Amino acid sequence: MSLEETLQQAIAHHQAGELGEAITLYRALPAETSSSAGVANLLAIALDQTGDAAGAETALAEVFSAGTDDVEALSNYLALLLRRGAVRDGLEVLSQLAALGADDPSLWQQTADAARAQGGAVDALAVADHGISRHGDSAGLHLLRATALLATPEPEAALNAFRRVRLIRPDLPEAENDLGGLALGISDNDGAARHFRAATILRPQFADAFANLALALTACGHLENAATTARTAVKIEPLSLQALAVAGEIEAKRGDPGMAATLFRRAVLSDPGSAQALNNFASGQKDLADIDGARTAFERARTIDPTLAVVHRNLGMLLADVAEMTGARAAYDRAIALTPNDIGLRVKAAFAFSTITGSRAEIDVIRARLIEELEQLSASGAKLSDPVREVGLTNFYLAYHGLNDREIQARIANIYLDLCPALDFTAPHCTHPKDIAGRRLRVGFMSRYFHSHSVRFISEGIVTGLDQEKFEVVVISNRSEDEVALFPDGQRADQHVVFAEDLWATQAQVAALELDVLIYGDIGMEPMTYFLGFSRLAPVQCVLQGHPVTTGLLPIDYFICSDLQELPEADEHYTEAVVRLADIPVCYQPLAEPAAVTRADYDLPADAHLYFCPQTLFKFHPDFDPILGDILARDPKALILLLAEPTPYRMDQLMARLDQSIGDTARIRWVPRQSADRYYGLLQLCEVMLDTPHFCGGNTTIQALGLGVPPVTLAGEFVRGRMTIGWLRAIEMDEELAAKTPKQFADIAVRLATDPEWRAEIVKKIEARKSELFEQTAFIRELERFLLAAHAAALSGQTRLRWLERKTG
Incomplete structure (x- = not known):
């Protein structure tokens, strides 16, 4: 059989799909035939069709080395090389095609695309530039050049390149x-x-x-x-992963986590092997409070692609939210190893410390390590562009350590100013404050928590109680006026502003209001108001007791509190000037009716002495453990009730600590969180409410007093541990219920539980005076006097007015 007949027979087998026979015949043809390049090309095609891409590449490499001018063979060889990612070898083949005048623009585009896929932005750019030098009117090559420039630190060059594309192809x-x-x-x-x-x-x-x-x-x-x-x-x-991901993220922002989760689930079903799709799905499950489901999905995504930093970051955030700080720190550290220039992530990692501490020594180590890590970051010259978005947390948990936070709060604030100098902003109208002659004082109240939250209970009486003939009231919230509904029917704020979920936009938004006074309901509860507090947005800036600890922020002029709460030396606890009002600056509304319940409704024994401590678990300082142990030791019928959390991590950590410090924890019982009426009902069934030392109850205390339930407190040094003693002083019950030592705390608590006659006397006294705690407005008149005086002082250049009106009568 002649060579030509062999070739035709091979082609026939090839066309019939008989690849093995075709390959055997192609290989039987001698390499020195005049059509050797064409034969090698056909052999390569057949081999590639069988999945032997390496064999196909070898067949064509031989003819390329021999210097062939077969354009089809060279083009196929280029395609094989680019598929493998061998861009540099492909460029040699492309140069040969160019020498033959056969370098179609599409070949340059394919080569540049392959270079970009390999992550070599510079190589892709070089290929595109070379291609443009030969095909200057190719819109595709100019588009590739512009896209490659996006991956370089030359945004202006990229912009110009895209403009060039539009000139060539406007459509x-x-x-x-x-x-x-x-x-x-x-x-x-x-x-x-x-x-x-x-x-x-x-x-x-x-x-x-x-x-x-x-x-x-x-x-x-x-x-x-x-x-x-x-x-x-x-x-x-x-089935587009991008479309489903974007749609899911937007539904989550719209407040529809169920729809978001559905979209994220569809993306996972579309591509179960996509780590990014699993990451989005996990985020959706987190929003649905399915913590276990979210954690499982994040861990699956991490297994699929251990190099995807966002998965480690999000897993860390999930674990931090549920107080599993060891796992959170490990996840953050893995993310940092992948993205070492993510400064916000490094700040998050520094704050990933245990919220259930084992000892005062551990607390000291936590605080020292935190400052060391943050100061190292500051000294490195690193910068944040948007700390709300990049960091997304505050110094919240430091307040529960039972120490003077003035220095550490101020140091952290200075570090943030180093990391993000743009935080230091002054609204133009603050440089020359305006006199209020002929107009009302314009006062803004700002918080994310003017809805059903403890901050609302602290703030609403002040917001609604200011004399609107003298004061123009502006409410600044993340929710609409109808959602917040601070004012009773027939009343409303002069202006209600919904702030943007963007730090710099909100900064500009509040500055444009040209307020005379800005009062934050809280600073330190969440990142927006904390980082906004670095700005001077009004000539006078105050903070209420929503998070009762100094902010450490110099633009915050005044901390509003009460002489009934503070110690004489309290000025040393604040970077702000302390405003000691004669009364407690809270106007509580009367409590809702408690549910008609029995102990059986909560599966509680009828003969037990119930000691209820309804505080969040991060308030449980190690110093509280011996008090609880003393109560249990002295009262065999004692049953201490604690509020369960949605996830077990913090509960497990606290119980592990109590097992060590107390030993017998069998009479400490978790009760689930309740609706307001059932919570009030449960509280009334208890002999005594236990207050946490160092950071005591606020709302819980006045709720207990309003229901006639005696609280026992051990007043601390700082106002966050003195809220309860303030309420007790207001109704002259501090001598009976405010202990001076841990032993006395246990004495009072056990006596209340075991001496019914004495408890009845205490309850009678509370009942006689408790109405004085609700709907009180005298402090509002004093606050009004203070605000006018503080603004007048600001007009004269004085930013820290001393204020203390002693209560008389």
């Missing part, structure tokens, strides 16, 4: 989409939306562009439009 949707991404990356949200919208007009079925447009609309604050746009992206490509 190229990919260019508009990438331009939108560039604009979004520099926070030009409106510009990004314009480009993404243009891309969707040029290609109405461009799902990625719709998803990106949804992201831009979200950044612009147009959440409902963003949701509609994201749904369009999902409708176009129901």
